[in-house]
Amino acid sequence: MENLFYITFSIKTITGIDSYATYNLGDNEEKAMAVFKLLKGSPELSSQSVLTMDFTVMNDGIPLPIKMLECTFDDIMYNTRIITREIFKNLNLEES
Secondary structure, X not given: OOOEEEEEEEEEEOOEEEEEEEEEEEOOXXXXXXXXXXXXXXXXXXXXXXXXXXXXXXXXXXXXXXXXXXXXXXXXXXXHHHHHHHHHHHHHOOOO
16 A cells, blocks of 8 residues: 655644644655655644644555644745645646
8 A cells, every 4th residue: 555645734722633734745755755844843842832734644544643843823824835836736747
């Protein structure tokens, strides 16, 4: 079974952590890692983290976390734009 890479945005609420957006980066590890390296955020997480972004691989139906970043609202806006641009390029532009 192939691996699938994705990024999930989550927010801390009064009832816990809720995921509100998931971006499928496909099955190409190299491309998925390249997208993640373009993103902003801090790897320093704390109990006060409100916005987080999880980079995960689905391996044989089991989600395995790769990295997690704490984000500001500005980071989330920037990252959404970058992820959307990179997904568009990967889906629509032929490789040279």
